[in-house]
Amino acid sequence: MVAQFLVLAAVLFCIGVYGVLARRNGVLVLMSVELMLNAVNINLITFSAYLRETSGQVFALFVITIAAAEVGVGLAIVLLIYRNISSPDLDQLDQMSG
Amino acid sequence: MMNFAWLIPAIPVVSFALILFFGKKMPRQGSEIGIAAIASSFVLSCIVAVQWIQRVDETVSEHGLGIVRAIGKGLLANPEQGVAITPVINTVEWFRIGTLEVAVGTQIDGLAVMMLFVVTLISLLVHIYSTSYMHGDVRYTYFYAALSLFTASMLTLVVAPNTLQLLLGWELVGLCSFMLIGHWWEEKENTNAALKAFLTTRTGDIGLMIGVIVTFFAAGQTFDIVQINVLALEGHGGHTIWMVGASCLLVGIIGKSGQFPLHTWLPDAMAGPTPVSALIHAATMVVAGVYLGARMYGVFWQGFSIEDGGVNPMALVGGITILIGAALAFVQDDIKKVLAYSTISQLGYMVMALGIGAWVGAVFHLFTHAFFKALLFLGAGSIAHSGSHHSFDMKKDMGGLRKHMPVTFWTFMVGSFALAGIFPLAGFWSKDEILATAGQGGYEIFMVVGLVGAFLTAAYMTRCVWLSFFGEYRGHADPHESPKPIIIPLIVLAVFSVLAGLANASAFGIEKFKEYIEPHGEAFPEVLTPQFDVALAALSFAIVVIAIGIGGFFWVDRRELRALKGLTDRSGAAKAGHSFLMNKYYLDHLYERGIVAGIKGPIARAAYWLNQNVIDGVVNAAGRGSAALGRLTYRFVDQDVVDKAVNSIAQETGNVGGLLRYVQSGRVQRYALMLFGAVGVLALSLVIFS
Amino acid sequence: MIAQNVVFWILAVAMVLAAIGVVRSNNLVHAALYLVVVLAGSAAQFILLAAEFVAWVQVLIYIGAVIILFLFGIMLTRAPMREDLSLDNDQRLAGAVVALFLLGVLSTLLIQAFGDSKIDITGPQGSELVNNGRAGTLAESIFSTYVLPFELVSILLLASLIGAVVLARRD
Numbered sequence: 001m002v003a004q005f006l007v008l009a010a011v012l013f014c015i016g017v018y019g020v021l022a023r024r025n026g027v028l029v030l031m032s033v034e035l036m037l038n039a040v041n042i043n044l045i046t047f048s049a050y051l052r053e054t055s056g057q058v059f060a061l062f063v064i065t066i067a068a069a070e071v072g073v074g075l076a077i078v079l080l081i082y083r084n085i086s087s088p089d090l091d092q093l094d095q096m097s098g
Numbered sequence: 099m100m101n102f103a104w105l106i107p108a109i110p111v112v113s114f115a116l117i118l119f120f121g122k123k124m125p126r127q128g129s130e131i132g133i134a135a136i137a138s139s140f141v142l143s144c145i146v147a148v149q150w151i152q153r154v155d156e157t158v159s160e161h162g163l164g165i166v167r168a169i170g171k172g173l174l175a176n177p178e179q180g181v182a183i184t185p186v187i188n189t190v191e192w193f194r195i196g197t198l199e200v201a202v203g204t205q206i207d208g209l210a211v212m213m214l215f216v217v218t219l220i221s222l223l224v225h226i227y228s229t230s231y232m233h234g235d236v237r238y239t240y241f242y243a244a245l246s247l248f249t250a251s252m253l254t255l256v257v258a259p260n261t262l263q264l265l266l267g268w269e270l271v272g273l274c275s276f277m278l279i280g281h282w283w284e285e286k287e288n289t290n291a292a293l294k295a296f297l298t299t300r301t302g303d304i305g306l307m308i309g310v311i312v313t314f315f316a317a318g319q320t321f322d323i324v325q326i327n328v329l330a331l332e333g334h335g336g337h338t339i340w341m342v343g344a345s346c347l348l349v350g351i352i353g354k355s356g357q358f359p360l361h362t363w364l365p366d367a368m369a370g371p372t373p374v375s376a377l378i379h380a381a382t383m384v385v386a387g388v389y390l391g392a393r394m395y396g397v398f399w400q401g402f403s404i405e406d407g408g409v410n411p412m413a414l415v416g417g418i419t420i421l422i423g424a425a426l427a428f429v430q431d432d433i434k435k436v437l438a439y440s441t442i443s444q445l446g447y448m449v450m451a452l453g454i455g456a457w458v459g460a461v462f463h464l465f466t467h468a469f470f471k472a473l474l475f476l477g478a479g480s481i482a483h484s485g486s487h488h489s490f491d492m493k494k495d496m497g498g499l500r501k502h503m504p505v506t507f508w509t510f511m512v513g514s515f516a517l518a519g520i521f522p523l524a525g526f527w528s529k530d531e532i533l534a535t536a537g538q539g540g541y542e543i544f545m546v547v548g549l550v551g552a553f554l555t556a557a558y559m560t561r562c563v564w565l566s567f568f569g570e571y572r573g574h575a576d577p578h579e580s581p582k583p584i585i586i587p588l589i590v591l592a593v594f595s596v597l598a599g600l601a602n603a604s605a606f607g608i609e610k611f612k613e614y615i616e617p618h619g620e621a622f623p624e625v626l627t628p629q630f631d632v633a634l635a636a637l638s639f640a641i642v643v644i645a646i647g648i649g650g651f652f653w654v655d656r657r658e659l660r661a662l663k664g665l666t667d668r669s670g671a672a673k674a675g676h677s678f679l680m681n682k683y684y685l686d687h688l689y690e691r692g693i694v695a696g697i698k699g700p701i702a703r704a705a706y707w708l709n710q711n712v713i714d715g716v717v718n719a720a721g722r723g724s725a726a727l728g729r730l731t732y733r734f735v736d737q738d739v740v741d742k743a744v745n746s747i748a749q750e751t752g753n754v755g756g757l758l759r760y761v762q763s764g765r766v767q768r769y770a771l772m773l774f775g776a777v778g779v780l781a782l783s784l785v786i787f788s
Numbered sequence: 789m790i791a792q793n794v795v796f797w798i799l800a801v802a803m804v805l806a807a808i809g810v811v812r813s814n815n816l817v818h819a820a821l822y823l824v825v826v827l828a829g830s831a832a833q834f835i836l837l838a839a840e841f842v843a844w845v846q847v848l849i850y851i852g853a854v855i856i857l858f859l860f861g862i863m864l865t866r867a868p869m870r871e872d873l874s875l876d877n878d879q880r881l882a883g884a885v886v887a888l889f890l891l892g893v894l895s896t897l898l899i900q901a902f903g904d905s906k907i908d909i910t911g912p913q914g915s916e917l918v919n920n921g922r923a924g925t926l927a928e929s930i931f932s933t934y935v936l937p938f939e940l941v942s943i944l945l946l947a948s949l950i951g952a953v954v955l956a957r958r959d
Contacts, residue, residue, distance in 0.1 A: 002905040005833070006898040008800045012807050012826070014891035019811035021771045021883030025875045027861045029767075031810055031823050034854065038830050041846070049837040049907050054920050054929045060842050061926070062934075064849050065941050069948035071854050075861040076955035083958075088865040091877045094764040771882055778890045785897060 005046040013039035026078035026088045030071060037067045100149050100186040103204040103257060106142050106214060109135045110250035114243050121239035126229070132242040133225045136249060140218035143211075150186075150211045154614050157183050183618050185210075185324065187259050200321060205259035208615035209392055209461060213256040216468045219594075220381035221249040223587035227476055228373045230583035231483055241281060241371070248274035252382040256389065260321035261310045264393070268306065268354070268386055272299050275383045279370035291369035298363035302353010306390070309346030313397060316343055327396030327621040337400065344401025347394060348412055355387025355445045358419040365430075365438040368490075372479030375434060379441045380472035385464055388445060391452040392461050399623040404455045407540025416450025417547040419443065424554035428561065432490045433478045436562045440517065441471055443551060447532060454544050456535035457625045458602070462611050463532060466516070466524035466598045473513035473591035480506045480584050481566060485577040492565040495573035499566060502577035505585050507567050509592040514563050516595040518556040519642050521635075527599035530635050534604075534628035545634075549641055556642040560649030604630040792836055792909070799836075803829035814875055816862045820855060827851050838909065839921040 012035055019032025041060045048056025082088045113135030121128025189203030204210075225245060232241055251274055255267025273296075280292030310321070316339045317326040330340050351357060356364040364384065368375055378384060391398060391412070402410040423443030430436045444467050451460035481496060482488050485503055489495035500507045516523040519530075529552060536545035571577065579585070602611040612627060802825065809822035827850045834843035909917060919925055930938050 001907055002902045003899050004796065004800070005837070006902055007895045008803070008833075010891060010894040010898060011804055012830075014887040014894070015804070015807040015811055017774050017890060018883045018887035021767055021774065021886060022876050022880045023811065024877040025816065027816060027858060027865060028811075028819055028875055030861070031819060031858060034823060034850075035807055035810060035826060038827060038850075041842075042830055042833060045834050045837050045839045045842060046907075048839065048920070049917055050902075050905060052913070052916060052920065054925055055933075057839050057842050057921065057926055058929050058934050060839070061845060061930070062937065062941055064842075064845055065945065068849055068854055068857075069945050071857050072952040073948045073955065075857060076952040078861060079864055079956050082865040089877075090767060091765050093766065767877060767879065771879055771886055774890060775886045778886065778893050781890075781893045781897070785893065 002046060002050050005042060009039040009042040009046070011039075012036075012042070024089045024091055026081060026090050027075070029090060030074045030078065033074070034067060034071070037063060037070075100146055100153075100206045101188050103142075103146055103186075103206050103214075104188070106139045106146070106204075106218070107250050107253035107257060109139045109142075110246045110253065114246040114250060117239060117243040117246060121243060128239040128242045129225070129229050132246050133222070133229075135246060136218060136222045136225050139249070139253070140215075140222050143214040143218045146206060147211045147215050150206065150208065151614055153186075154183055154208075158613075185259075185617070187324070189259055192262075198319060200262055201260060202263050203259050204257040205323065206257065207617055209389075209617070210257055212461065212465060212611075212615050213389060214253065216465060217249065217252050217256060217381045220468055220472050221245070221252075221377060223472065223476070223590060224373045224377045226583050227376075227479070227587045228371075230581050231373055231479055232371060235371075237281065241278075244274055244277045244281075245374075245377070248278060248377065248382055252386065255386055258323070258393075260323055261313065261326070261394075262321045264323070264390070265306065265310055268350075268390075269303065271383055271386055272296060272303065272354075275299075275367070275370075275374075275378055278374040278378075279367045281371055281374065282369075285369075288369040291363075291366040295363040295367045298360050299353045302350050302360055302387075305346045305349025305353065307350075309343050309348075309350060312339065312343040312346055313394070316340060323393060324621045327394065330394075330396040330400040331620065331623055333400055337403075340397055340401040342401075344398045345411065347390065347397060348415065351387035351391050351449060352415060353387070354390070355384050355449060356419075356442045357387070357415050357446065357449055358422055361419065361423065361442045364442055365426075365435050368432070368434040368438055372434065372475060372482065375438070376472045376475035376479070379438070379475060380468040384441065384445055385448075385468065388448040388452070388460060388464050391449065392457060392464075395452070395457055396621060396623060398452065399455075402453065404453065405623070409543070410453055413450050413453030413541060413544055416446045416448070416453050417544050419446030420450060420547055420551035421446075421554070424551050424558065427554075427558040431493045433481070433492045433496070433562060433566060434475070434490045436492075436558060437471070437474050437478060440474075440555065440558070443555065444471065444517070447529065447548065447551065450544055450548070451532040451535070454532075454536050454541040455539050455625055456532045456628075458611050458616055458627075459528065459532035459535050461615055462602050463528035465601070465611075466528045466595075469591050469594040469598050470513045470516035470524060473509060473588060473595055474517065476584070476588055476591065477506055477510035477513060480580040480588065483584060484580040485573070485575065489573070492562065493572070495575070496566040496571075497569040497573075498571035499577055500568060502571070503579050505579060505588065509588040510567070511563065512592040512595050514559040516599075518559050518646065519552055519638060521639050522599065522603070524595050524597070524599035526635075526639070527603050530630075530638060531602065531604065531628065533638060534631050534634055535626055537631065537634060538628045539626045549638060552638055553641045553645045556645035557649040560646045564649075604628070605632075605635065796833070796836060799829045799832050803833075816875070817859070820858050820862065823858070824851055824855055827855070837907070837921075838914075838917045840918075841921060841923040841926050 016032045016035030016039060019035060020029055023029050023032060041063055044056045044060040044063065046056075048054065048060070078088055081090070081093065085092055110132075113131050117128040117131050121131065124130060185205050185207035187203065187205045189201035192200045192202045194200070225242070228241065228245070232238055235241060248271065251267050251270030253267075255264055255271060258264035258267055276292050276296040279295050280289050283289045283292070313326050313330075314321055316335055317329040318334070320326065329335075330343075333340070353360045364379075367378060370378070398404065398412060402412055404410060404412075420443050423439045423441075423446055427436050427439035427443065430439060444463070448460045448463050448467070451457075451463060478490065481499060481503065482490055485496065485499045485506070512523070516525040519525040529548070533545050533548045536542070536548060600606075600608060602609055609627075616622070616625070806822045806825035806829065810819050810826065813819040813822060827846065831843045831846040831851075834840075834846060907917075908914065
């Protein structure tokens with residue numbers, strides 16, 4: 001019962017990881033990050049129910065807030081990248097290549 | 099007041115912040131904040147010094163010096179009978195790890211008081227001097243902010259009661275010197291010099307850090323300096339660990355105090371503004387190393403068995419540095435570089451003095467050297483400011499400045515004589531103290547080294563003074579005397595250069611350093627108190643006079659010495675020697691071409707080879723399966739085939755190989771890929787192995 | 789219990805499929821809409837776990853605000869809408885391998901650790917659970933135990949607001 005929620009969260013998390021790794025477009029990468037954060041929230045809520053603690057839910061609220069902030073700044077960065085290289089593709093940002 | 103000594107470093111920190119935020123808006127662009135802050139720190143330092151002297155006097159008059167020492171050593175049967183002169187330590191908790199409490203605070207004793215006085219005084223004079231010297235500079239405000247922070251870091255280091263705070267101050271000093279040496283960073287050369295100074299001293303810092311860790315464990319998990327010294331002298335935990343600790347700390351000293359073979363950064367650091375050079379060479383930065391040696395003397399005493407005489411690493415490093423620094427000073431045309439090598443050589447004296455057990459001599463020399471070296475640097479700056487049109491080249495742009503800049507000339511002469519060790523100026527007394535201890539403490543060979551060093555010092559200073567102030571003016575500027583803010587610090591420093599030596603003029607029976615600066619207690623070894631040796635003093639004085647004579651003869655009377663002058667052109671051996679010195683013993687070449695290239699080149703090439711051959715090979719093998727095994731050796735040899743094969747393999751397979759191939763792709767998602775992969779592997783290994 | 793399980797599995801399958809849609813879709817707007825499905829699904833899961841308030845916040849903030857932000861981002865970067873142009877980079881396979889590997893490790897661990905654990909939603913414990921999810925209970929917790937983190941988060945929000953403006957400003 002607990003495990004199924006946790007595994008669902010793990011699946012979502014790993015799909016998010018795949019998205020972060022394999023997506024070229026900056027906006028899509030951010031969406032994948034949201035998937036991962038959402039997986040974390042599911043975990044928090046599950047443990048909150050399992051342990052009968054409100055803290056988990058409070059933390060989920062914090063995560064949601066911070067995710068909103070993260071999207072705001074993240075999209076601003078993508079916008080900046082787009083303005084600088086006229087493309088939202090992250091794999092063109094290889095100026096630090098060694 | 100000694101309980102409020104934390105104010106002394108705190109005031110410059112505040113002034114740093116104030117200058118940074120409000121400096122530009124002030125009528126004098128922030129310099130007044132810096133000067134006011136340092137001046138108040140200086141006043142507080144003086145008060146602390148007076149109180150320390152009173153404290154010592156009171157204790158001694160109550161119990162007598164002999165008893166105080168006996169109690170300090172724990173030799174007296176009933177310790178309640180009196181009080182030893184212990185340092186005044188005030189700390190607050192900084193942080194706590196488990197049961198280990200790390201504190202910050204102040205430790206006021208003779209050594210700290212002396213350093214506080216020197217640092218704040220020199221820094222104050224440099225601040226005043228810079229109002230004129232740096233006038234109109236693009237980053238004038240920033241310069242003052244950095245000066246404040248520099249002073250504050252050094253003061254933090256000086257009052258440190260534990261090795262962690264010492265390390266903090268030490269690193270901050272390094273950072274500030276980087277900022278100040280690279281003050282005019284528009285020129286690549288200056289940036290390089292700053293980087294070189296930073297990286298070279300960092301190399302030594304590794305030694306210091308390891309030393310701090312070693313002493314931490316050797317002393318039963320404490321950073322407390324007093325306790326470390328006490329336990330070191332007891333030989334707690336065996337001699338070997340203290341030897342390791344002392345060796346590591348010595349590496350730190352070598353890096354910071356410009357000792358052989360890490361001295362190469364110091365002359366390059368001349369790229370910074372001259373007041374900064376004065377500050378670095380006299381009161382902060384480089385003396386931090388010597389101060390560390392004096393502060394943790396118990397560790398060195400035990401670790402290097404200094405009592406036994408003979409040769410030990412510390413004395414050896416110092417001795418070598420004296421000679422090479424002095425020799426290099428001969429071939430420099432840049433007046434600041436002459437002074438820089440002279441500093442290296444003088445720091446060699448101090449480190450050697452510590453190595454041979456002349457603690458008082460080392461600290462005393464640090465004290466006197468601070469005044470005359472600051473004086474010489476500021477004098478050189480005064481020449482550049484008003485005499486040679488911002489050039490430091492003695493041969494091209496100076497000469498004959500004696501008539502144009504009388505005050506600078508006379509103060510520079512005082513500084514030179516003090517450095518050379520002319521009786522009764524400051525340098526004579528401190529040098530004599532070191533030499534006498536060397537002679538009487540079983541380190542005769544280092545006494546000879548010291549005498550040779552004294553000879554060389556006198557000779558190159560004669561050359562330097564002659565080239566700058568005598569003869570015909572060779573520059574193209576309109577030389578004139580410098581303005582008051584430059585002149586006044588010179589005069590103050592000249593007075594100190596004359597009189598500072600009298601603080602411990604053993605010939606006259608004045609031994610204030612012995613009385614007030616030298617610690618009395620179980621945290622300090624029983625160092626030898628040398629008897630004033632008239633013969634030795636006379637000998638060293640004679641050597642100095644002869645050296646000046648020879649130097650004068652050689653450089654002054656050029657016409658009659660043409661035969662000798664052309665020696666480097668005609669004699670092969672002399673030429674080789676000259677170019678050996680000109681190239682600074684080829685040490686820079688060794689570092690740059692040998693070590694840097696030696697590490698960078700092969701590793702880069704090896705990595706490239708690995709990339710081109712091994713990893714591509716693995717990719718191919720995966721793509722073609724086991725059938726490719728036979729062809730693999732062939733592909734190793736032939737680059738074209740490898741490339742073609744790589745192209746022909748399915749893109750996806752290439753991506754798997756790309757896991758390793760593009761380790762340095764610069765693409766953030768590749769790094770993320772490796773990160774997540776590594777996290778997975780780590781998690782898996784945790785599951786398996788736990 | 790069975791009803792809860794049935795709902796869970798329906799939602800879970802929908803969420804996973806939609807999540808795959810987010811990372812595989814070749815259309816940015818579609819990806820954003822798939823994300824809405826995932827987020828709404830997890831809001832429903834929160835309700836299953838009796839976290840009522842968090843579920844509403846999830847709907848309001850995530851679906852309401854964040855997705856709108858994403859759509860703005862998509863519009864402002866004028867991304868290509870054509871299906872033929874791949875939105876993926878060249879490490880698809882490697883990414884998949886790493887993700888699957890992580891999934892394997894994670895789910896083995898989770899099932900090992902929590903395979904038998906149950907959440908009791910009947911009886912008095914169930915009503916405690918429901919009470920825990922109410923806005924009032926959460927508010928008490930936030931404004932007593934977590935008041936400092938709460939203030940910090942508000943400062944963080946302000947900072948990121950200013951940061952986003954500074955970053956995105958044209959000058």
